[in-house]
Amino acid sequence: MFSRKTRLSVCIASIVTALSVAGCGSTVAGSSIPAELDVRKLDVGSYSTTPLDMRYTYQNDLSGGLKLAVMRLSDNVVTGMDIDPRFKYSTGSVPFVDAAKATTVLADVTKPVLERNKMMFGFASGSVDKEPDKSGKKVDGQSFTTVAVMQFPDEAIAKQAATEIEDADFAVAADKNEKIALPGYPDAHTHWRPGVATIGSVMAKGSYVISLYLSHTTPDLAALKDLAEKSYAAQVPRLDALEPLTAEEVLFLENDPDGMLRRTFNPNAMGLPDPGKQGSYTMQGFLHQVANTAHWKQTLTDVGLDRFSLSYAGSFSTSMLFRTRDADAARRLASTILDGVYPGVADAPAALPDAKCGEGKSTDDIERKRFRCVVTYREYTATVEADQLRDAHQRAAAQYALLANSQ
Numbered sequence: 001m002f003s004r005k006t007r008l009s010v011c012i013a014s015i016v017t018a019l020s021v022a023g024c025g026s027t028v029a030g031s032s033i034p035a036e037l038d039v040r041k042l043d044v045g046s047y048s049t050t051p052l053d054m055r056y057t058y059q060n061d062l063s064g065g066l067k068l069a070v071m072r073l074s075d076n077v078v079t080g081m082d083i084d085p086r087f088k089y090s091t092g093s094v095p096f097v098d099a100a101k102a103t104t105v106l107a108d109v110t111k112p113v114l115e116r117n118k119m120m121f122g123f124a125s126g127s128v129d130k131e132p133d134k135s136g137k138k139v140d141g142q143s144f145t146t147v148a149v150m151q152f153p154d155e156a157i158a159k160q161a162a163t164e165i166e167d168a169d170f171a172v173a174a175d176k177n178e179k180i181a182l183p184g185y186p187d188a189h190t191h192w193r194p195g196v197a198t199i200g201s202v203m204a205k206g207s208y209v210i211s212l213y214l215s216h217t218t219p220d221l222a223a224l225k226d227l228a229e230k231s232y233a234a235q236v237p238r239l240d241a242l243e244p245l246t247a248e249e250v251l252f253l254e255n256d257p258d259g260m261l262r263r264t265f266n267p268n269a270m271g272l273p274d275p276g277k278q279g280s281y282t283m284q285g286f287l288h289q290v291a292n293t294a295h296w297k298q299t300l301t302d303v304g305l306d307r308f309s310l311s312y313a314g315s316f317s318t319s320m321l322f323r324t325r326d327a328d329a330a331r332r333l334a335s336t337i338l339d340g341v342y343p344g345v346a347d348a349p350a351a352l353p354d355a356k357c358g359e360g361k362s363t364d365d366i367e368r369k370r371f372r373c374v375v376t377y378r379e380y381t382a383t384v385e386a387d388q389l390r391d392a393h394q395r396a397a398a399q400y401a402l403l404a405n406s407q
Contacts, residue, residue, distance in 0.1 A: 036404065037351065037352075037353070039400065039401035039404045039405065041351075042351055042352075042397040042398075042400065042401055043349075043351070043393070043394055043397055044394055044397045044398040044401060045391070045394035045398070047265075047267050047394060047395060047398035048267055048269075048398070048402075049398050049401035049402045049405055050402075050405065051262040051263065051402065051405065051406045052256075052261055052262045052263075052264070052266050052269060052271055052311075053256065053261075053262045054262075055269040056269040056270075056271035058255035058256075058271055058272075058273075060251055060252055060253075061251070062250070062251060064255070064272060064273045065250040065251045065252070065253050066097040066120070066121050066250060067095075067097070067273040067274060067275055067279075068250075068253040068254075068255065068273050068279075069120070069121050069151075069245055069250050069253060070095040070096070070097060070121050070122070070123055070275050071095075071273065071275050071279045071280070071281060071285060072242075072245075072253065073121065073122070073123045073149060073151070073242070074093065074095065074123045074125075074275065074281065074284070074285045074288055075281055075282040075284050075285040076149075076238045076239065076241070076242045076284065077123050077124075077125050077147060077149050077235070077238070077284075077288070078125070078147055078231070078234045078235045078238065079125060079127055079284070079287050079288065079293050079297075080125075080126070080127020080128070080129075080144075080145045080293065081127065081293050081294060081297060082234040082235075083127075083145055083147075083227070083230050083231050083234045084129075084145075084227070084230060085294075086129045086143075087127040087128060087129050087143075087144075087145055087293075088127075088129065088131075088292070088293055088294035089127060089128050089129070089130070089131050089132065089291060089292060089293060089294075090125070090126065090127055090128075090287075090288065090290060090291050090292075090293050091126035091127060091128055091132070091144065091146075092125075092126060093123065093124060093125045093126070093276075093288040093289065094123070094124045094125075094148075095121075095122075095123050095275040095276070096121065096122050096123070096124070097120075097121045097122075098119075099111045099112075099114035099115045099119060102114055102119065102122055102148075102150065105124040105146065105148050105211075105213075106148065106165070106169075106211060107168070107169045107172060109168040109169065109171070109172060110165050110168050110169060112168075113161060113164040113165050113168055114150070114161070114165075116164075117152055117157050117158075117160060117161040117164070118152065118153055118157065119150050119151075119152055119161070120150075120151045120152060120153065120245075120247070120250070121150070121151055122148055122149060122150035122151065123148070123149055123288075124146060124147065124148035124149075124211075125146075125147055125148075125288045126144060126145065126146045126147075127144065127145045127293065128142050128143065128144045128145075129142060129143045129144075130142045130143075131292075141217055142217075143214075143215050143216050143217055144214070144215050145212075145214050145215075145227070145231060146212070146213040146214070147210065147211075147212055147231060147235060148210070148211040148212075149208055149209070149210055149211075149235070149239070150208065150209045150211070151207055151208055151209075151244055151245065152207055152208070152209060153207070153247070154207055155204070155206050155207055157207075158204040158205075158206065158207050158208060158209050159204040161204070161209055162189060162202050162203055162204040162209045163189065165189075165202045165209070165211065166189035166191070166202050169191075169200060169202075170191050173193065176193050176194075177191045177192070177193050178191060178192060178193070178194055179191045180192060180199075180221070180225065182201065182225055182228055182229055182232075183229075184229045184232070184233070185201075185203060185228075185229060185232050187203055187204070188201050188202070188203035188228070188232065189201065189202050189203065190202075190225075190228060192221065192224060194219070194221075195219050196219055197215050197216050197217065197218055197219040197220070197224070198213065198214065198215045198216075198224070199212075199213075199214050199215075199221075199224040199225070199227070199228055200212065200213050200214075201214075201228045201231075201232075203232065205236055205239050205240075206239065206240075206244060207244035208239050208242075208244065210232065210235055210236070210239070212228055212231050212232075214227045214228060214231065255271065255273060256280060257280070258280060258307050258323075259406070260280040260307050260308070260309035260321055260323065261278070261279075261280055261309050261311060262406055263309075263321055263380065263402060263403055263406040264309045264310065264311040264319055264320070264321040264382070264402075265311065265319040265321075265382065265384055265395060265398060265399040265402060266311035266312075266319070267395075267398070270311070270312060274312075276289060276310075277310065277312045277318065278310065278311055278312055279309065279310065280307065280308070280309040281307070281308050281309070282306065282307065282308070283297075283300050283301075283305050283306065283308065285308070286300070286305075286308040287300075299333070299336055300322075300333075302329075302332070303322075303324040303325060303329035303330070303332055303333045304324055304325025304326075304329055305322055305323065305324050305325075305333070306323055306324075306325075307322075307323040308320070308321070308322050308323070309321045316366050316367040317367075317369065317385065318385075319382065319383060319384050319385070319395075319399065320382065320383045321380060321381070321382045322380065322381040322382070323379055323380055324379050324380070324381060325379065326379050327376070327378050327379055329379070330376040330377075330378070330379050330380055330381045331354055331376050331381075333376075333381045334354065334356060334374045334375075334376050334381045335356070337372070337374050337381070337383055338356060338357075338358035338372060338374060341360055341361070341368075341372070342358030342359060342360045342371070342372040343358060343359075343360075343361070344358055344359030344360065344361075345358070345359070346358050346359045346371055346373075346389060346392075347389065348373065348393075348396075349373070349393040349396050349397055351397065352375055352396060352397060352400050353376075354375070354376050355373060355374065355375045355376075355396055355400075356373065356374045357371055357372065357373040357374070357389070357392060357393075357396070358371070358372055359371055360372065369385035369386055369387050369392075370386070370387045370388075370389075371385060371386055371387070371388070371389050371392040372384070372385045372392070373385070373392045373393065373395065373396040374396075375396050375399055375400045375403075377400055377403035377404060378403070378407075380403055382399045382400075382403065384396050384398075384399050
């Protein structure tokens, strides 16, 4: 079966982490419109309120292009809930652009196969049906899904790669594994080990290869086959709608196609693409980055979220921006973002309309800042975080001014 030696990395309990205090630039003179405050008067400290694209220019190259390709792919890879609503919790995701990283999800023996067939990039996502314990470890009676999607140079190579991945994985325990067929997907290469409650399957779809590693509570072959077919049924249509990229197209992907990153608080103007740290996603891409998939899918569907971005500024800090249906939806989203992770009462910056701040639970996690503040501007909801409340207020003010200056 596919390797389980490395568990998919677990995201934090609510959303990703916070922004650093290091800033640059100064407040850019902006203009207010009727019914809006004058952002020139806000206390933004030394933080810049200039849109990112006026401070940073992305230089297209292969490294950045592959990372953008991975983020594009993540917007089209299923979560466990897409397969079956009972898989409500994420075990994390793994973006990869080389065979070595891919084998943190696939079996080690597949590495030569991926290299020989020139795998371009891929993305894997895992889910479970019972919430992991506080340390992120599995609990008794837990079933899981792991779906990995990889792109290869063309359809013929993808088909060959799928066959070789299965052959290499099956051969690890050829005397114990048993090949099986999926009636709905005759092109899929599938096997299991009788008496073990897992199943592995791999199938080419155009220039893509889908790899599945799934489990059931008991070694029930019928249930495992059904779960595999549900996984393909959920994933295949998404790839049908996603045109594969040529090597040249990878080089010319846009870094900020919807103008989200230019509006996201990024004081150091660090704009290089980096999955999970610096990028723009659809709601699907966001859901791969949170632990409670069910909660966030419902929350974001209710507010009509269509785009999410996050930016980093060093020191394990991150800021986030959500684009919702309208201003009312943005305010509703803002009212939920502090729940759970930042439940403590903290003063909000008085000058910002509808701003909220919360204090987090004490933790040894260096990526969890003490305070989070949330601001809204029109259809946007944004978060900033800091270890000092005044710093969090200045960041919140800078983020609000940035949104006003980006219109």
